Amino acid sequence: MDLALELAVRAEAMRHLKSRLEHDAIYFTRNEQFEYHGDRLRLMGAQTGIWKPRQLSAALSISTTFTPPSRERPYDDADIGPDGLGRYKWRGTDPEQADNRALRAAMTHKLPLIWFRAFDRGRYVAIYPVYLVREEAEQHQFVVAVDAVQQLDSIDMTYPGIDIQLAYASRETRQRLHQAPFRAAVLDAYTCKCAVCRFGHASLLDAAHITPDAEGGLPTVANGLSLCKMHHGAYDSGLIGITPDLTIEINHDVLNEIDGPMLRHGIQEFHGRSLMVLPKHKAQRPDRDALDLRYQQFLSSSSTR
Ligand SMILES: [Zn+2]
Incomplete structure (x- = not known):
């Protein structure tokens, strides 16, 4: 794996998102692209949840489709684990499937990813950087830290003070995963005013x-x-x-x-x-x-x- 390339492409992708947000974008679609050394690269796959541009060896982004909130399930907390960290499902059940291997590569090399989460059909907010910190093979999923602090913390989840850490992780994760889609949906409805x-x-x-x-x-x-x-x-x-x-x-x-x-x-x-x-x-x-x-x-x- 060309780690320098992996990091450079990621940095450019995140710079692109930051610049779009600073220019008042409130959401992204699957067609969003950025430029890297003259190439146009997609930020999300056209169809799939796990996305790896052909230039890279590790996944660049993951995406979660829209689930309407309801009174019974105001938040889709299925993707937050008991440790307060995020969860992202494999594609299918085969650990050697190409997309799952691309995710594992990002985890092994501690590479930052972008997590796109839909707040409506086809419209996504971007949460980044996120890191894959563990794999739960039995549940066919990866454990996702939604910021660098969580990534560091997750290295040792057993030291004294775990409760404080857990509370912090849960709050941060819920905040980052749920607040951004809510904001985008509201701003969009009010035509950004x-x-x-x-x-x-x-x-x-x-x-x-x-x-x-x-x-x-x-x-x-x-x-x-x-x-x-x-x-x-x-x-x-x-x-x-x-x-x-x-x-x-x-x-x-x-x-x-x-x-x-x-x-x-x-x-x-x-x-x-x-x-x-x-x-x-x-x-x-x-x-x-x-x-x-x-x-x-x-x-x-x-x-x-
Ligand atoms: Zn005002």
Whole structure:
């Protein structure tokens, strides 16, 4: 194996993704390509989950197709193991199948990979770098560390302090595997704009939960709002409330505060206005009950009462 080539191609692939995200891409399709020394290389296979460009000996990416979230299974946690690390299934059951060997090569040489995860049919977010740290042959799967810290930690999973480490791994893994698809789905539904102010640079937009994850809020578009960093912060800290009728209200104290142009134009002027951007599809619009619950919290924490 030409390790220098393996690493150089991977670095270029990840640079390409980073640059696309900085230029406000929110998702990728199977047709995404990047350039390496004049060659056009695919980032994902046209059909298969495990992808190895012909120039390489080890797999470059893995992909997971879309499973709609449901009340019973809000997250597809099937791909998170009891140790909090990710899991990725072999192709079929033959360990010597070419794709499985390509994955094993990436594991043996500790090469970084990209994990594409669909949040909708044919649309993927990219999680990278990820590392294959072990193989569970009986279950026909590889163990995936979703960042370099997990990769290092996984070398010795038995030292004292394992509980803290495990909690960290689970949280990080869930966060990275679930948050990115949720964000992409919400931003896409709001055509990459802040619902409050219509600000439109994806790199400064978040998907806010209406009912927080910790309170059982589902990772569905109807439980999300596309908000710019400032309005997300303002919503989460109770400066801004949104009524079930989609009207913006500003905390009474903040409304009367006198400060610079950011407070006046960025916050106060939105008082009493309707959300400026909403999803086209009714089913994706903010859930009224969730909004109501959150708005009651806003009212009770606001000094107007
Ligand atoms: Zn905004």
